[in-house]
Amino acid sequence: MDGKTITGLDIGTTKVCAVIVKEDSFGNLNVVGVGSSKSDGLRKGVVVNIDKTVQSISQAMNEAQQMAGIEVKSVFVGIAGDHIRGMNSKGMVGVASDDHEIKQSDIERAINAAKALALPIDREIIHVIPQEFIVDNQEGIRDPVGMSGVRLEVEVHIVTAAVTSAQNIIRSVQRAGYAVEEIILEPLASSLAVLDDDERNLGVSLIDLGGGTTDIAIFFDGHIRHTAVVALGGQQITNDIAIGLRTPPDQAEKIKLNWGMVDSSNVNPNEQLSVPGVGGRPSRTIYRNVLVDIITPRVEEILTLVYQKMEESDMMDLMAAGAVITGGGALLSRMTEFAENLWGLPVKLGVPKYLGGLMDTVRSPIFSTAVGLCLYGSKYHDGESDYGGDGNLWEEVLKSLKRIFKRFF
Numbered sequence: 001m002d003g004k005t006i007t008g009l010d011i012g013t014t015k016v017c018a019v020i021v022k023e024d025s026f027g028n029l030n031v032v033g034v035g036s037s038k039s040d041g042l043r044k045g046v047v048v049n050i051d052k053t054v055q056s057i058s059q060a061m062n063e064a065q066q067m068a069g070i071e072v073k074s075v076f077v078g079i080a081g082d083h084i085r086g087m088n089s090k091g092m093v094g095v096a097s098d099d100h101e102i103k104q105s106d107i108e109r110a111i112n113a114a115k116a117l118a119l120p121i122d123r124e125i126i127h128v129i130p131q132e133f134i135v136d137n138q139e140g141i142r143d144p145v146g147m148s149g150v151r152l153e154v155e156v157h158i159v160t161a162a163v164t165s166a167q168n169i170i171r172s173v174q175r176a177g178y179a180v181e182e183i184i185l186e187p188l189a190s191s192l193a194v195l196d197d198d199e200r201n202l203g204v205s206l207i208d209l210g211g212g213t214t215d216i217a218i219f220f221d222g223h224i225r226h227t228a229v230v231a232l233g234g235q236q237i238t239n240d241i242a243i244g245l246r247t248p249p250d251q252a253e254k255i256k257l258n259w260g261m262v263d264s265s266n267v268n269p270n271e272q273l274s275v276p277g278v279g280g281r282p283s284r285t286i287y288r289n290v291l292v293d294i295i296t297p298r299v300e301e302i303l304t305l306v307y308q309k310m311e312e313s314d315m316m317d318l319m320a321a322g323a324v325i326t327g328g329g330a331l332l333s334r335m336t337e338f339a340e341n342l343w344g345l346p347v348k349l350g351v352p353k354y355l356g357g358l359m360d361t362v363r364s365p366i367f368s369t370a371v372g373l374c375l376y377g378s379k380y381h382d383g384e385s386d387y388g389g390d391g392n393l394w395e396e397v398l399k400s401l402k403r404i405f406k407r408f409f
Contacts, residue, residue: 005032007064008373009057009075009178010186011169013042013212014235015328016056018064019362019370020072021355021378029378030357033068034367035060044212044231045081047168050175057176067358074179076373077169078186082213083162085123086227088131089114092153102135102144102152110154122162129157131223159185159227181377187217187227189372192379194326194350194365195219204321205310206350207339208368209329211235214302216309218319226313230305234329237298244294245286251276255291261333262299264292299332303339310343319345326350330365 004023010016020033037060041053065072091114095106115128133141135149144152170180190208191200200219208215210233218226237260242252259273271288310316310323322345325336330349340347352362352371362371 004378005070005072006374006377007061007072007075008189008370008377009061009077009173010367010369010373011042011047011053011057011077011172012039012210012328012369013045013233015039015211015366016053016060017367017370018057018060018075019367019374020064020068020070021357021374023378027378029355029374031355031359031362032357033064033066033070034358034361035063035065035067036366037063039211041172042212044233045210046083046165047172050168050172053172054176057173057178061176061178072178074181075173076181076377077173077183078189078369078373079161079166079169079183080186080208080210080213080215080229081165082229082231083165084185084215084227084229085160087117087158087160088155088226089117089158090153090155091115092151095149095152100148100150102147102149104145106152107133107145107154110152111156114154114156115158117158119160123160124163125158125160129159129224131155131157131225132221157225157227184373184376185227186369187215188224189376190215190326190350190368191217191219191224191372192375193352193354193368193372194324197222199321199324202320203315203318205319205323205345207306207323207325207327207330209233209302209325209327209335211328214306214327214329216306218310218313218315220315220318225315228309228312230302230309232298232302232305234327236302237295237329237332240294240298241291245275245291246278247275248278256295257331259288259291260295261288261292262296262335262338264289264296266334267292295332296338299335299338300342302329303342307343322346322348324348324350326365326368328366 006021008019016037016039018035021029022032037056039056041049047053091110093109132155133144134153135144135147136151173180187208191206200222203220206217212233212235214230214233216228238253242249267289272285274283275286276283336347336349352368
């Protein structure tokens with residue numbers, strides 16, 4: 001319907017981003033409003049101060065609504081953090097019917113067998129993603145319904161989370177005055193904004209380098225195959241700069257964005273910059289390569305941990321398209337070149353695409369998740385909010401998360 005409005009809200013550790021898009025009569029999405037604000041209420045992707053989070057959400061949403069000239073009532077929200085865990089599992093059942101024709105009920109029994117795992121009491125399965133089906137040892141089947149067979153197997157990717165983390169995100173959004181349409185796993189949202197079908201099919205690793213965590217999602221044959229989280233991000237780089245140069249954290253962030261670079265071999269040895277002092281102390285002048293020598297070891301640590309997570313997936317040989325790095329941390333100068341040399345893989349910078357209107361305002365890795373949330377809302381949402389406020393919030397969280405991947409696979 002012409003004029004349909006969709007809002008993506010990315011609540012990150014260091015920044016809250018809001019993107020408002022309108023859908024025209026041809027189904028095209030046009031950016032009409034963008035807002036961002038500093039985030040102080042989260043640690044490693046998890047809400048630790050609801051009041052500060054509400055304030056950041058309100059500021060970003062107000063900015064986006066003023067630009068768009070419209071009032072927003074509901075949003076699509078991302079979920080991430082180091083509480084997210086992913087694992088692969090396999091289920092096997094015998095085909096129930098006498099004529100050995102596979103039915104939908106056989107698929108459901110196989111998936112239930114695959115997710116029969118012993119989990120800690122404080123964790124919950126939020127996604128069960130079918131990857132492929134196997135009928136009597138015949139692999140690579142996407143939809144076995146109607147086929148004949150005696151034994152049906154399914155390989156799935158299971159994502160678990162601490163559901164209380166989702167509860168606190170939803171409460172923060174609702175206290176800011178907005179309804180939550182759905183919550184979506186952030187690496188999945190980012191993938192909609194920055195990856196194309198060829199990359200998903202050939203095999204690619206999406207690295208979302210955020211402020212508090214680095215999220216990893218590996219795709220192959222069109223499906224998400226592996227998810228992982230590294231509990232380090234751009235905030236740790238900023239903290240290293242603040243300590244190493246003895247400057248306030250907000251100044252360290254500005255220095256990182258304006259002067260930061262990975263790998264000092266590309267720095268003019270005579271280039272200098274001014275560093276503000278702490279508590280009214282005078283500014284100092286340092287060589288730029290001192291800053292780069294602080295940044296590079298932390299980036300190398302993060303990227304090495306990411307590579308270890310990719311190796312643990314046993315999918316390194318299948319990533320023909322290499323890796324795509326997105327998120328605010330990807331903006332560091334020469335990040336992709338450094339990662340390419342470190343990993344021995346082709347690496348590119350992931351920026352949002354597939355939108356019109358004020359697209360130039362969101363053509364940055366910072367907005368990948370927020371844009372992806374809008375794309376998800378346009379393509380997959382059924383038009384009904386999961387959070388009317390009348391039911392139990394815990395049940396509403398699970399209801400939304402458990403059905404997300406039914407639309408993708």
